[in-house]
Amino acid sequence: MDILRFATAGSVDDGKSTLIGRLLFDSKAIFEDQLEAVERTSRDRGTEYTDLSLLTDGLRAEREQGITIDVAYRYFATPRRKFIIADTPGHIQYTRNMVTGASTADLAIILIDARKGVLEQSRRHAFLTTLLRVPHLVLAVNKMDLVDYSEARFEEIREEFTAFASKLNASDLTFIPISALHGDNVVSRSENMPWYEGTALLHHLEHVHIASDRNLVDVRFPVQYVIRPHNATNQSLHDYRGYAGQVAGGVLKPGDEVMHLPSGLTTRIKSIDSFDGALDEAFAPMSVTIRLEDDIDISRGDMICRPHNQPHVAQEIDAMVSWMADGVRLQPRSKLVLKHTTRTARTVVRDLQYRLDVNTLHRDETATSLGLNEIGRVTLRTTQPLFVDDYARNRLTGGFILIDEATNGTVGAGMIVDAH
Incomplete structure (x- = not known):
């Protein structure tokens, strides 16, 4: 299953x-003791129903304020597919948390209150998901039970959001009317609509x-680690030299001609190894070890x-940066440290072209x-060339993070727009 x-x-x-919470509950992905704890907390708070939001709002401050602050990750599976959910906060002061949660997402669900319609926050969320190149977007019009399951209200919201989305780069947009509280159109079709x-x-x-959605055209394999088992008891492994990493794009097969950067030397793939043995091919986002026919001086990065x-070989890049510090x-x-794929380089901010009001x-x-939590377009100059x-x-070879050298903390996330 994917x-x-x-x-x-x-x-x-x-x-x-x-x-x-409704998805987890209706797909039977929670344990009995979890449900009992949620039911008990719901009773203590005086609610007449089981508050399923307590399954994800784990921080005490979140429960007290009724908002989501941190990015909560939840996992569940159905017979068809496995799922990883990132419940990201919607408030503007937690923009960095939303960027973090959506940066690796294949799909984003934007909820809209059927009573309130498309708000400024809704537009901001849609813009951020398209800025992060999330391939699929679902607009879930929630609380339809509070507008008597009105088709006219749903169509009004659909038309308004479609007009706004035409300004964005939204490739796949789906509208679904739901009631998360009652389960309408969440796991099964609603009889009320x-x-x-x-x-x-x-x-x-x-x-x-x-x-x-993944780039299977442009072969990109950033080398993460060079494997040389010097202490191997098996004599045949003494000459083993493999290059481990995660395929960031394209399809790799034994016999394919490949080039090493930055040297520009070419060779062919001798074999592709994995934990389960040799492979006939590798593609994103698989993690594999590649052996080459010729000895080339290859290292991490x-x-x-x-x-x-x-890819572009560049020391100066233009990028949209979400500042998180x-x-x-x-x-x-x-002056910062830039981490791009497996390569780390020092960088200096050459120019701030503009700040974007999200x-x-x-x-x-x-x-x-x-x-x-502000986003802007900047020009960066690195001390060594990047392969971008x-x-x-390509979201993998086009994204990077910025690190404060003094604290070693992540202070920004960037999306490359242009390379010089």
């Missing part, structure tokens, strides 16, 4: 945590096609690609710095 990673986003009290002809949310999650399909601002001449999409070209693709083409 794995679908999806993130949820929505404004405060739109029902994200309740929706995830006979006018809705689509599938339930879980059915859509089980059947959405994600295999073609190098890249294996095709001779006629190479509290108390420290990103500004020109800031609510209005307005570009402030007079901005001189980025603060916590545009983020729109």
Whole structure:
């Protein structure tokens, strides 16, 4: 079975945590003692129903305030597919948490309260998911029970959001009317909305096609580790030299001609090994060990690609950066450490081109710095060349993180727009 990673986003009290709790409950993915604890807490709080949002809002502050603060990861499976859920916070002050949760997602669910319609926060969430190139977007119009399951209200929200989404790069957009509290159209089709002809949310999650989302054209293999078993008891392993890493793009097969960067030397793949033995092919996001026919000086941070399909080799890049540091601002001449795939390099901020208002999409070209949860376009200069693709083409070789050298803490996440 393949794995679908999806993130949820929505404004405060739109029902994200309740929706995830409903998915876990109706798909029988929670234990009896978990359910008993939730029922007990619900009674203590005086609610007349079992508050399923308590399954995900684990922090005490979250329960007290009724909001999601941290990114909560939950796991469940159906006979068709395994799922990893990232319940991301919707409030603007937790933008960095949403960026973290959605950065690896195959699909994003944006919840909208049927009573309130498309809010400023809804537009911000949609923009962030498309900025992060999440391939599939589901707009779940929640709390349909509070608008008498009105088809007219659902269509009104659909038309308004479709008009806004036309300004974004949303490739796959699906609308589903639901009631997370009562389970309408969450796991099974709702009898209260006979006018809705689509599938339930879980059915859509089980059947959405994600295999073609990964880049299977551009071969990219960042080397993570060189395997030389010097102390091997097996004599045949004394000459073993393998290059371990995760395939970031394309398909690799024994006999394929490949090029090593930065040397530019070419050779062929001798074999592809995995924990389970030799493989006939490897593709993203598999982690494998590659052996080459020729001895080439390869180390961590190098890249294996095709001779006629190479990434950009650049020391100066333009990127959209989401700043995640509290108390420290990103500004020109800031010096940081940049980690891209398996390569780490020091970098300096050459220029801040503009700061982006994620609510209005307005570009402030007079901005001189980025603060916590702000996003802007910057130009970075690194001390050594990086092997990069545009983020729109490959999320793995087009993304990076920025690290504070003094604290070793992650202070920013970037998406490469252009390489010089």
